[in-house]
Amino acid sequence: MSTRRYLISKILQALLTLVFVLAFNFFLFRGLGNPVELQSRGRGALTAEAIKEENHVLGLDLPLPQQFVHYMRETVTGHLGFTLGGDTVAEDIGVRIWPTVLLIGTSTIASILLGVYIGIVQGWRRGSKFDKSMLGVTLVLYAMPEFWFGLLMIMLFSVTLNIFPSGGMQTAATDLHGLTLWLDIGKHLALPFFVLTVSYLAEYSIIMRSSLMEVLTEDFVATARAKGVREKLVRRRHAVPNALLPTMTITILSLGYVLGGAIVIETIFSWPGLGNLTYGGIQARDNSLLQGLFLLFSAAVIVSNLVADLLYSYLDPRVRAA
Amino acid sequence: MATTPEPPPTALAATPTPKAIARRRRKESFLRMWNQYRRSPMGMIGLGLLAFFVLIAVFGPLMASHCDLSPLCHPTNRPIQPPTGQFWFGTDSQSRSVLSLTIWGTRISLIVGLAATLITVVLGAGIGLLAGYYGGWTEIILMRITDWFLVIPFLPLAIVLSIILKPSLGTVIFVIGVTSWPSTARVIRAQVLTVKTRTYVERARALGAGDWHMMTRHILPNVGPLIFANTILIVAVAILSEAVLSFLSLGPDPINNVSWGTILESAFDQGAAYSGYWWWIVAPGAAIVLLVLAFTMIGYALDDILNPKLRTR
Numbered sequence: 001m002s003t004r005r006y007l008i009s010k011i012l013q014a015l016l017t018l019v020f021v022l023a024f025n026f027f028l029f030r031g032l033g034n035p036v037e038l039q040s041r042g043r044g045a046l047t048a049e050a051i052k053e054e055n056h057v058l059g060l061d062l063p064l065p066q067q068f069v070h071y072m073r074e075t076v077t078g079h080l081g082f083t084l085g086g087d088t089v090a091e092d093i094g095v096r097i098w099p100t101v102l103l104i105g106t107s108t109i110a111s112i113l114l115g116v117y118i119g120i121v122q123g124w125r126r127g128s129k130f131d132k133s134m135l136g137v138t139l140v141l142y143a144m145p146e147f148w149f150g151l152l153m154i155m156l157f158s159v160t161l162n163i164f165p166s167g168g169m170q171t172a173a174t175d176l177h178g179l180t181l182w183l184d185i186g187k188h189l190a191l192p193f194f195v196l197t198v199s200y201l202a203e204y205s206i207i208m209r210s211s212l213m214e215v216l217t218e219d220f221v222a223t224a225r226a227k228g229v230r231e232k233l234v235r236r237r238h239a240v241p242n243a244l245l246p247t248m249t250i251t252i253l254s255l256g257y258v259l260g261g262a263i264v265i266e267t268i269f270s271w272p273g274l275g276n277l278t279y280g281g282i283q284a285r286d287n288s289l290l291q292g293l294f295l296l297f298s299a300a301v302i303v304s305n306l307v308a309d310l311l312y313s314y315l316d317p318r319v320r321a322a
Numbered sequence: 323m324a325t326t327p328e329p330p331p332t333a334l335a336a337t338p339t340p341k342a343i344a345r346r347r348r349k350e351s352f353l354r355m356w357n358q359y360r361r362s363p364m365g366m367i368g369l370g371l372l373a374f375f376v377l378i379a380v381f382g383p384l385m386a387s388h389c390d391l392s393p394l395c396h397p398t399n400r401p402i403q404p405p406t407g408q409f410w411f412g413t414d415s416q417s418r419s420v421l422s423l424t425i426w427g428t429r430i431s432l433i434v435g436l437a438a439t440l441i442t443v444v445l446g447a448g449i450g451l452l453a454g455y456y457g458g459w460t461e462i463i464l465m466r467i468t469d470w471f472l473v474i475p476f477l478p479l480a481i482v483l484s485i486i487l488k489p490s491l492g493t494v495i496f497v498i499g500v501t502s503w504p505s506t507a508r509v510i511r512a513q514v515l516t517v518k519t520r521t522y523v524e525r526a527r528a529l530g531a532g533d534w535h536m537m538t539r540h541i542l543p544n545v546g547p548l549i550f551a552n553t554i555l556i557v558a559v560a561i562l563s564e565a566v567l568s569f570l571s572l573g574p575d576p577i578n579n580v581s582w583g584t585i586l587e588s589a590f591d592q593g594a595a596y597s598g599y600w601w602w603i604v605a606p607g608a609a610i611v612l613l614v615l616a617f618t619m620i621g622y623a624l625d626d627i628l629n630p631k632l633r634t635r
Contacts, residue, residue, distance in 0.1 A: 021473075028486060139619070143610075158596070283571065301473055
């Protein structure tokens with residue numbers, strides 16, 4: 001398959017997946033439940049009259065196919081409806097998206113760098129003391145709910161030691177600018193950043209470790225050693241670059257999983273991002289908001305998967321040939 | 323194990339019967355596996371931990387009465403009490419013993435973990451089996467759907483589903499079950515594809531075996547061990563998922579169906595972490611870690627045995 005056909009087929013697949021998610025979302029909220037009933041649940045019963053009118057306003061008395069077309073048009077143009085608070089969903093998401101990008105972005109980068117490094121050291125010296133003890137740590141980290149780890153860290157660093165603030169993104173009622181503002185944000189970011197970084201470290205170190213072990217059995221590594229290439233160079237030039245490829249894809253694929261962690265971590269640290277917005281939406285039973293967030297999270301994962309596929313084909317020509 | 327061929331289904335009904343042979347063979351292979359498993363320290367520690375929690379779940383009512391879960395049961399208890407000789411893990415904001423809550427929570431956490439896994443495995447193994455066995459359009463369609471579901475991030479989907487279905491014990495089980503099957507389906511399909519090409523499968527086909535017979539007698543018994551190892555790891559994930567959903571107040575009812583996740587939810591709601599009520603948080607969380615650890619350790623140990631590639635290295 002030529003490169004161009006590969007790219008086109010990948011992009012088409014991503015679009016198809018996106019359409020599926022949109023249709024699935026439509027079905028969930030209109031097939032499984034009635035939006036008016038869902039949205040008004042727990043806020044006193046509506047009269048039959050009011051339900052009818054609300055149905056009419058939302059276009060729910062139209063035939064389903066027509067509703068679907070309408071829904072698709074609205075969603076694709078970014079009209080995600082209104083929150084219970086009366087804002088548009090898109091507005092609310094727009095305000096909250098940057099803190100999340102900051103938190104997930106920095107912690108993911110840090111945990112990939114650290115995790116990959118640890119994985120290299122482990123895989124290179126398989127069975128060493130470091131490898132064995134890291135495997136133990138990895139198992140425990142995997143078994144630990146992120147939010148519980150976060151709560152422990154709050155108790156340790158914010159309550160007992162009082163080093164870092166326990167929540168928020170900025171100190172309240174202060175008027176900071178420039179560098180001092182960023183320092184203040186950094187101080188608030190430190191703890192949730194640390195928790196997320198450590199929580200997902202194991203994810204990457206396990207993959208890198210097994211990927212490197214796999215590569216080490218390949219003939220080209222034996223050849224390099226037979227040629228007399230120094231061990232350090234075997235690792236740096238031959239083994240690690242090849243082991244990085246599968247690690248990279250799986251790393252990007254794990255974004256969906258990291259999003260889940262971000263939702264709970266933002267919640268316990270009151271970080272004003274999308275995760276905290278989700279938690280608020282759950283507490284208020286705000287369906288339009290949750291629906292919008294669900295679409296956004298899914299779309300983010302689909303797009304990053306596409307990026308992974310495209311990057312992979314660029315870095316590893318064998319994929320295109322297959 | 324996977325490589326031992328089955329007796330042909332049409333074997334003459336002499337003594338011993340084909341069924342008896344199959345049963346003996348299965349017993350032998352089970353014993354062989356157990357002998358290997360016993361040598362894995364990791365697997366044995368995991369099994370010990372699991373046995374501990376199962377005992378607590380079964381005999382919990384002997385250690386802590388159901389009444390302990392009601393805030394009205396012991397009117398003399400004080401709320402938010404640090405650990406003492408009477409309350410090893412202290413009390414919560416409703417004067418309930420955190421130890422009693424954690425003991426009772428074992429049941430719900432285990433039940434949710436196992437029941438959700440059952441749904442996941444039936445769905446995942448069923449779809450994987452059908453796709454792998456029939457191939458063609460069945461496979462293309464089933465795998466496309468699987469891939470779609472694989473992409474949707476778990477927690478946002480679980481949240482949306484729980485909200486639509488109203489949170490309850492049944493909802494948590496259902497939601498975790500129906501959101502976790504895609505990866506199982508992929509693993510099982512891959513294994514079915516390799517089993518399908520074995521000679522004994524071809525022989526059975528040549529002898530005129532039907533689809534149902536082939537799947538239940540030849541394919542399924544041979545992917546069975548893999549399904550089992552996969553299942554163990556899924557239980558671990560399901561228990562963690564229950565904890566997260568309960569923490570987001572989408573779990574079972576926190577008074578009657580206490581789970582470790584709902585204890586942590588109420589602790590968080592009452593600001594336990596910020597007020598330094600550590601005992602309320604440490605015990606249920608540590609229980610989650612230990613039980614999940616138990617399942618992952620067993621899963622890894624089994625994987626070592628069932629995956630010959632890993633064994634030699």
